[in-house]
Amino acid sequence: RALRIAVIPGDGIGQEVMPEGLACLRAAADKFSIDIELDEQFKDWATCERYLRTGTMLPEGWKEILAPYDAIYFGAVGMPSLVPDHVSLWGSLIQFRREFDQYISLRPCRLMPGIACPLANKKVGDIDFWVVRENTEGEYSSIGGKMFPGTDREVVIQETVMSRIGVDRVLKYAFDLAQSRPKKHLTSATKSNGISITMPYWDDRCAEMAKGYQDVSVDKYHIDILTAWFVLRPELFDVVVGSNLFGDILSDLGPACTGSIGVAPSGNINPEGTWPSLFEPVHGSAPDIAGKGIANPVGMIWAGQMMLEHFGHKEAADTMMKAIETALETGGSQVITPDLGGTGTCESLGGHIANLISNL
Amino acid sequence: RALRIAVIPGDGIGQEVMPEGLACLRAAADKFSIDIELDEQFKDWATCERYLRTGTMLPEGWKEILAPYDAIYFGAVGMPSLVPDHVSLWGSLIQFRREFDQYISLRPCRLMPGIACPLANKKVGDIDFWVVRENTEGEYSSIGGKMFPGTDREVVIQETVMSRIGVDRVLKYAFDLAQSRPKKHLTSATKSNGISITMPYWDDRCAEMAKGYQDVSVDKYHIDILTAWFVLRPELFDVVVGSNLFGDILSDLGPACTGSIGVAPSGNINPEGTWPSLFEPVHGSAPDIAGKGIANPVGMIWAGQMMLEHFGHKEAADTMMKAIETALETGGSQVITPDLGGTGTCESLGGHIANLISNL
Ligand SMILES: CC(C)[C@H](C(=O)O)[C@@H](O)C(=O)O
Numbered sequence: 001r002a003l004r005i006a007v008i009p010g011d012g013i014g015q016e017v018m019p020e021g022l023a024c025l026r027a028a029a030d031k032f033s034i035d036i037e038l039d040e041q042f043k044d045w046a047t048c049e050r051y052l053r054t055g056t057m058l059p060e061g062w063k064e065i066l067a068p069y070d071a072i073y074f075g076a077v078g079m080p081s082l083v084p085d086h087v088s089l090w091g092s093l094i095q096f097r098r099e100f101d102q103y104i105s106l107r108p109c110r111l112m113p114g115i116a117c118p119l120a121n122k123k124v125g126d127i128d129f130w131v132v133r134e135n136t137e138g139e140y141s142s143i144g145g146k147m148f149p150g151t152d153r154e155v156v157i158q159e160t161v162m163s164r165i166g167v168d169r170v171l172k173y174a175f176d177l178a179q180s181r182p183k184k185h186l187t188s189a190t191k192s193n194g195i196s197i198t199m200p201y202w203d204d205r206c207a208e209m210a211k212g213y214q215d216v217s218v219d220k221y222h223i224d225i226l227t228a229w230f231v232l233r234p235e236l237f238d239v240v241v242g243s244n245l246f247g248d249i250l251s252d253l254g255p256a257c258t259g260s261i262g263v264a265p266s267g268n269i270n271p272e273g274t275w276p277s278l279f280e281p282v283h284g285s286a287p288d289i290a291g292k293g294i295a296n297p298v299g300m301i302w303a304g305q306m307m308l309e310h311f312g313h314k315e316a317a318d319t320m321m322k323a324i325e326t327a328l329e330t331g332g333s334q335v336i337t338p339d340l341g342g343t344g345t346c347e348s349l350g351g352h353i354a355n356l357i358s359n360l
Numbered sequence: 361r362a363l364r365i366a367v368i369p370g371d372g373i374g375q376e377v378m379p380e381g382l383a384c385l386r387a388a389a390d391k392f393s394i395d396i397e398l399d400e401q402f403k404d405w406a407t408c409e410r411y412l413r414t415g416t417m418l419p420e421g422w423k424e425i426l427a428p429y430d431a432i433y434f435g436a437v438g439m440p441s442l443v444p445d446h447v448s449l450w451g452s453l454i455q456f457r458r459e460f461d462q463y464i465s466l467r468p469c470r471l472m473p474g475i476a477c478p479l480a481n482k483k484v485g486d487i488d489f490w491v492v493r494e495n496t497e498g499e500y501s502s503i504g505g506k507m508f509p510g511t512d513r514e515v516v517i518q519e520t521v522m523s524r525i526g527v528d529r530v531l532k533y534a535f536d537l538a539q540s541r542p543k544k545h546l547t548s549a550t551k552s553n554g555i556s557i558t559m560p561y562w563d564d565r566c567a568e569m570a571k572g573y574q575d576v577s578v579d580k581y582h583i584d585i586l587t588a589w590f591v592l593r594p595e596l597f598d599v600v601v602g603s604n605l606f607g608d609i610l611s612d613l614g615p616a617c618t619g620s621i622g623v624a625p626s627g628n629i630n631p632e633g634t635w636p637s638l639f640e641p642v643h644g645s646a647p648d649i650a651g652k653g654i655a656n657p658v659g660m661i662w663a664g665q666m667m668l669e670h671f672g673h674k675e676a677a678d679t680m681m682k683a684i685e686t687a688l689e690t691g692g693s694q695v696i697t698p699d700l701g702g703t704g705t706c707e708s709l710g711g712h713i714a715n716l717i718s719n720l
């Protein structure tokens with residue numbers, strides 16, 4: 001049966017990069033005869049414009065409507081001048097993660113040709129790892145509250161909650177991923193020397209899980225020094241796994257260290273496929289450049305690439321990746337977008353990549 | 361009256377870099393007629409060797425013995441092959457922080473001459489900021505526990521605790537520091553879009569505090585993107601303030617971004633002087649190079665510089681800083697230690713800096 005994809009462009013440049021992402025997906029699907037249905041009926045979902053008009057980011061019944069899809073291909077959300085971010089985000093993206101139990105957040109950290117690396121003396125091939133983040137529990141619980149408000153005794157408490165099920169399943173995903181890669185190396189982010197209850201538990205579960213993966217080499221770093229190593233020795237890493245908060249930090253820092261935060265993708269994954277997974281660019285809605293046609297479409301296209309890879313279409317995914325790299329390396333300044341020093345447009349770069357996919 | 365300093369070299373290279381730190385402090389005290397007493401009776405305190413011999417890192421009554429001192433000049437602690445880190449650290453350094461209410465952790469992030477910057481295209485002067493970290497509460501509470509152990513329902517909870525007193529006093533310290541600097545700029549680390557109880561509280565207290573500092577410009581970043589900006593645009597920062605965990609992360613990442621993690625100092629400060637403050641190098645005891653005489657003494661010397669500055673000896677502190685910079689820039693490869701590419705020793709570099717302090 002067809003792969004069914006719900007297409008939600010969302011706010012700002014989400015609307016501009018989405019057509020390029022779709023063109024590339026269609027080019028790959030044509031070339032490799034992938035049966036894929038890209039359902040574009042969700043144009044105003046997860047938009048702040050919709051929120052202003054109707055009072056909600058998503059229509060009633062959204063969960064039942066989206067549930068039958070295999071994945072959501074998502075642009076971006078947020079227009080802080082119209083709607084506060086916590087309203088727009090918690091009313092859409094965070095809902096998807098929770099309700100569809102997308103308990104894995106997955107992000108590549110890879111040096112790309114044509115993109116200046118902020119670290120000194122690194123070249124393409126030096127940095128190439130994945131950050132796997134727990135995406136549903138941990139530090140992001142909403143349990144807690146305030147006592148003695150407005151007085152000198154005022155105290156605020158928030159709980160971090162880790163369940164065995166929650167910790168084990170993200171570790172398992174990360175170990176499986178590491179095992180599938182040539183280096184077979186896993187790094188666990190911890191802070192058991194300071195956060196003395198949840199983090200030692202995380203370490204214990206990791207050690208337990210490691211017993212089932214004798215061929216995977218494992219190390220752990222405290223999060224403080226781990227962020228330092230991301231900058232000093234990023235070539236050390238292969239797969240890095242962290243709690244919701246640590247993974248959140250590392251999956252921004254990692255793409256930053258490769259200069260690719262503007263072009264990197266992100267998967268929010270429900271590995272069992274019980275619910276739809278979601279693939280999106282890391283960049284946000286970028287209201288400052290929205291409407292100008294100069295947004296870089298690579299994040300959106302790369303997110304599509306991740307999506308095909310996730311569903312096992314390896315050849316198509318490899319071709320898309322090759323096309324992205326070729327375009328960044330040899331597209332030329334008239335094709336490349338201004339963020340990368342060119343004079344091209346979202347369309348010129350997106351069209352170029354789509355062409356390469358068809359003709360590579 | 362004399363400034364009374366308790367000298368605790370501790371483990372590993374702490375014992376090697378301490379004599380150089382003391383020589384430099386003495387040179388500065390002589391030159392600027394500072395009345396300082398460097399009490400060296402604590403040679404085996406906070407050592408793992410002592411722990412193996414007596415069962416404790418510190419003797420009974422340590423708090424009463426150290427309390428009358430103005431500051432502790434501390435080397436390093438930890439010999440993981442002899443004693444697990446959580447035992448040695450929690451039995452010494454962490455005790456000092458808590459019992460002496462050293463609620464500020466202060467660390468400079470500064471590009472230094474002669475030290476390669478891991479970021480591309482940065483030069484001395486481009487990066488120069490402070491990280492101020494809350495050092496007693498927040499994410500480092502020990503409150504919480506485990507339920508349903510050993511079953512699929514297993515769940516582990518740990519509480520983050522922020523008090524108004526605790527949050528306000530660190531914010532006040534950071535605002536005061538920002539106000540004292542030319543740029544007068546403060547950056548607050550938050551994560552109020554994900555950690556929905558304690559972090560919005562932190563933001564509120566920061567906004568409240570800002571009202572009393574109209575001349576300080578304030579911004580806030582979520583911790584994930586803030587770590588990215590440390591790498592991409594470190595010149596943005598002047599004073600950065602964060603909770604215990606966020607400050608911990610940023611105060612390793614910041615020195616890493618300047619390549620100075622091996623030479624940076626750290627202050628654990630009780631601003632009121634009710635209890636002794638503690639000044640130490642950021643680097644640890646480095647068991648792998650201990651005993652070889654090649655440890656870089658700059659972190660220890662710079663920690664002494666911070667200590668003099670903290671106690672208002674500005675001229676002496678400026679001279680020490682100048683001496684450190686001059687030595688790193690023009691000391692030559694026979695003086696500079698191997699970590700920086702030279703063939704010198706701990707003594708050659710330390711002696712050179714002490715000389716410069718006397719003769720600059
Ligand atoms: C050893 C550890 C508990 C400590 C901390 O996290 O406070 C260390 O990382 C530091 O920053 O001094």
Ligand SMILES: CC(C)[C@H](C(=O)O)[C@@H](O)C(=O)O
Pocket residue numbers: 089248553554584
């Ligand atoms: C917007 C915010 C709640 C979110 C998170 O922290 O999960 C974002 O930083 C992300 O990583 O997608």
